[in-house]
Amino acid sequence: MIIKKFQAETEKEAILLAKEELGKDAIVTNIKTIKPKGIYKFFKNSKVEITAAVDDTVNGEEDSLLSSFQKLINENQLSKQTETQKGRIFDKQADNNVPVFEDVKSTYSSEIEKRLDNLQNLIEKQIKPTEEKATEEVEEEIIGDNEYIKLIYKQMLMNEVDEKYANQIISEIEATLQTGAPIDKILTSIYQKLVLKLGQSETIELGEKKPKFVFFIGPTGVGKTTTIAKIASGFKVNKNTKMVLVTSDTYRIAAVEQLRIYANILGVPLKVIYSADELSQSKEEFNDYDIVLIDTAGRSHKNTEQKDDLEALLNTIDDSMKEIYLVLSATTKYRDLVRITETYSTIANYRVIFTKLDETICMGNILNVKMMTGASLSYATWGQNVPNDIGRLDAQFVAKKLLGGSD
Known part of the structure; x- marks a missing residue:
């Protein structure tokens, strides 16, 4: 330039x-x-x-x-x-x-x-x-500088970045910019700040300890089951990973049948469990597998009993052997996302997967949830195609979208 x-x-x-x-x-x-x-x-x-x-x-x-x-x-x-x-x-x-x-x-x-x-x-x-x-x-x-920053600020708000987070980012940038800074310097500084705030995404990594238990939690309707199928397909096709699918979502028969269809296609076993005790008793059955992918039922933030059941399920596995992924839809209203994340606030060390990126033009919720929870971002999905339409959530892509850039 x-x-x-x-x-x-x-x-x-x-x-x-x-x-x-x-x-x-x-x-x-x-x-x-x-x-x-x-x-x-x-x-x-x-x-x-x-x-x-x-x-x-x-x-x-x-x-x-x-x-x-x-x-x-x-x-x-x-x-x-x-x-x-x-x-x-x-x-x-x-x-x-x-x-x-x-x-x-x-x-x-x-x-x-x-x-x-x-x-x-x-x-x-x-x-x-x-x-x-x-x-x-x-x-x-x-x-001048202020006018450029105002435009960037408005652009972030249009992309549904929460006002308090937009103000925080702008304040941090203004404190470091010299008077009369050129537009490319201002824009680059805010872009880099957004990438830093979003952080590097973290995905499932198989370790020496086997098996790795991976739990998928989140509200109903966000695409947890389809996301699990995409991840399972990637491990099976690309790494020939030995895996088993487990579902505790017995509240919805359709969810069990959907996961059963994917298991049959992939040629992997499916186990249905009805309680935390049953999972605890079944752990030894999974010793020969590399990874156990566990679908859980969607929980209501108002239902204390369901919340306790989920926490009991997660606590059956030692922290060193498990990973937890909170699955959220990018199309969910921010106010609802606040309530959802509050529901899972007692669960430590989860990562966030965003689905349905193809159904929205606004990426603000991704930054909002990241800054609100501090949880690491992980996968992103766009569409229903299995095993495609999934990838690592790219902070640079999201930052560009927040500033009005093209793909």
């Missing part, structure tokens, strides 16, 4: 200078009026300074994100032109291939001319110091 500043008597001349040196693909990231200082301010005309940037890399992830965000800036500028578009960040005109320089010109040229006229009048009248100070405030940068 090449970023340079250009000064000229008028905005048009400054833009022409930028286009001549950086080429037609350059984008304007900032426009401001430079007012002469000291005694010279009565004798010299103000100048217009623009900051322009051009991408000198190919397929760079951060530059791609910068390009996406530049569209957001242009769209936000265009949205201010009419009352019907007030308060919106996105605008369909971004898809109309309108040259960026023309967008900037149409948005700001009349305003710049008006401000220059006002400045000339004030100089001629030799205004008072207090009035000069007010004028200087008017002549500040049209769009």
Whole structure:
């Protein structure tokens, strides 16, 4: 990314200078009026300074994100032109291939001319110091650090990031940024902060101790059984892992039959258990297996008895031999996710799987749950295809989505 500043008597001349040196693909990231200082301010005309940037890399992830965000800036500028578009960040005109320089010109040229006229009048009248100070405030940068950060903040809220977490991230970034930081620096800093907050995903790893008991918990309807089938298929096909499927979800006959079908296809055994005691008594049967995948029944946050049953089931296996995965849907309302995670708050050291990523355009809940629980993220699923439509949840992918970037 090449970023340079250009000064000229008028905005048009400054833009022409930028286009001549950086080429037609350059984008304007900032426009401001430079007012002469000291005694010279009565004798010299103000100048217009623009900051322009051009991408000198190919397929760079951060530059791609910068390009996406530049569209957001242009769209936000265009949205201010009419009352019907007030308060919106996105605008369909971004898809109309309108040259960026023309967008900037149409948005700001009349305003710049008006401000220059006002400045000339004030100089001629030799205004008072207090009035000069007010004028200087008017002549500040049209769009600066705060405006860029506001756009990023709004973008995160549009992606349903909880306001308190968005504020926390922005506050941490503002504390580290220097005054006048360029847009690519601001955007990269927030992108890296999001990736850091999301953390590295953790998935099932087979250890020396056998078998590994893996529990899948979570509310009904989020796709636990299908997720188990996808994970089981991956281990069977890619690693030829010796495994057994277990279900304690005897509340729903359909769930047992669904898992039985997957077990038959994979050629692995299925065991149905009805209590924690039964699982405890059956542990020795699984000694020859590498992994035991256990489907549990969805629990209501209002049902104390079901909660106690689940905890008793989990406690039958020693911590060194088990992993617990909380399965959540990315389409669930955030308020409901708060209640769900509170239900499982007494269960320690679980990881989070998000399903149904293909059914939502907002990724905010992933960050919300991560920051709310502190639990490690794990797998993500998108669709019903077994063994496909599953993978490690990629923090960089989520961060780009939260900032409006493309895949």
